Amino acid sequence: MARKIGSRYTANQILGRGSAGTVWLGEGPDGPVAIKLLREDLASDQELVGRFVQERTALLGLEHPHIVTVRDLVVDGNDLALVMDLVRGTDLRTRLERERRLAPEAAVAIVADIADALAAAHAAGVVHRDVKPENVLLDMRGPLGPGGSHPALLTDFGVAKLIDSPKRTRATKIIGTPDYLAPEIVEGLPPRAAVDIYALATVLYELLAGFTPFGGGHPGAVLRRHVTETVVPLPGIPEELWQLLVQCLAKAPASRLRASELADRLREQLPLLAGMPPLDVDEPGLAEDETEEPAPAAEPGDEPVRRRGAVSLVPGARPDSNRDTHTSMRVPGPDELAGGAHGTARAPRPAGAARPGSARHRAAVRRRRVTLGVAGVVVAAVVGVGAWWVSADGDDRPAPADHRTSAP
Incomplete structure (x- = not known):
């Protein structure tokens, strides 16, 4: 059902729903647009509305071939909306879900486009704060680039900052999607341009x-x-590309490249990646011999196995149709960041070893339990044959140690 948004726009059809609001296919004075209508409780927050108006100039001034242009910001009664260019295509998360992983050439070309977008935004003093595949749109009508990649555009500028008001997220809260949050945000520091590079x-x-x-x-x-x-490490990619990744994933923000440098360095790698197939790497949470098998059944008390992709900040929450995940979460304390509820530092994990609590670790523990159980039965059988006249009560299977650890 169509609805008016302000005096100039009409929202005709819902394209997707997210935790921050609803995206509509709309119509404006100059043709089709995408309208992001924020939730009513956000629209009723006068402090947020004030921030919305303050950000208007900065957001309307962001113009770049790889940025989804914000045409207008509408404040009208209970409606709070961003009116944006309509991109005919899909988001990067949808492509990942379909293809699992991309060929390196296409992946690097897409990320170089987004680095260009961030360079323009950072030059204008705007930090995105929520770079993730859901916020990268692929223009299916644009010319194909290296590796057959479609032009990539970054969207949702300003939404995380708008929602991250002092009233909604006190100093003990953070906003974002856990998989892509830079360490300095986790530690409670203010977000700078380097957080976008890390993401x-x-x-x-x-x-x-x-x-x-x-x-x-x-x-x-x-x-x-x-x-x-x-x-x-990711085996099978050029060393130069791996070093770029390591540098941009550095814990110290000052060690990361700037967006413009990253874009240039990535494009230098494209000739080396031409024709390279997608990497063949094991997903996390699987034992070496279980790469193509279903995840082992969970034992009582085990947390659900998550193999890839972003995790929800809200336990048990179903993914939104457009996977928008602007949500606040408590900042972990120093003891938790040190590796445990009691503040004990965790020893480095040997290369190749499974992370405690992961599905891979649990599978290994279960195999050890099965081995111990079988061994116990065999020993009991031998003893029973050799000394049938001895009877004893008790469990003939050794009790396995529980190596699972729970996150704070």
Whole structure:
């Protein structure tokens, strides 16, 4: 059912729903537009409306071939809406879900486009704060680029900042999607341009590998990994490209490249990547011999297995149709970031070892349990044959140690 948005726009059809609002296919004075209508509770927040008006000039001034242009910001009664260019295509998350991972040439070309977009935004003093595949749109009507990639455009500028008002997210809260949050945000520092570089490098890793470098499991565990763990290498890509990823995933913001530098360095890699097939790497949460098998059944008390993609900040929440995940979450305390509820530092995990609590670790524990159980039965049978006259009560299977750890 069509509805008027302000005096100039009409919203005709819902394209998707997210936690921040609803995206409509609309019509304006100059033709079709996309209208992001924020939730009514957000529109009724006078502080947020004031911030919305303050951001108007900055958002309307962002014009770049790889940025989805914001044409207008509408404040009308209970309606609070961003009117944007309509991109005929799909988002990067949808392509990832369909293809699992991209060929390196296409992945790097897409990320270079978004780096160009961020360079323009940062030059204008705007930090996106929520770079992720859901906010990258692929223009299916644009010319094909390296690796057959469609032109990529970054959208949703300003939405995270608008929602991140002091009233809604006190100093003890953070906003964003856990898989893509830079360590300094997790530690409660103000977001600068470097947080977008970290998030974009995480997106590139995900495009190449099919999973994010620190994702999976409880959101608190994901946030802790951003601060404490190093990224696992991706075999099969040029060393120069890997070093770019490592630099942009550095814990220290000052160590990361600027957006314009990243775009240039990525495009230098394109000739080396021509014709290279998608990487063949194991997904996290699987044992080496279970790569193509279903995940093992969960035991009582085990957390659900999450193999790839962003995790929800709200336990048990179903994904939105457009996977918009602007949500606030408590900042972990120093003891939690150190690796445990009691503030004990966690020893570095040996290369190739499974992360405690992961599906891969649980599978290994279960195999050990089965082995111990079988061994116990065999021993009991031998003893029974050799000394049938001895009877004893008790369990003939050794009790396995529980190696699972719970995230704070």
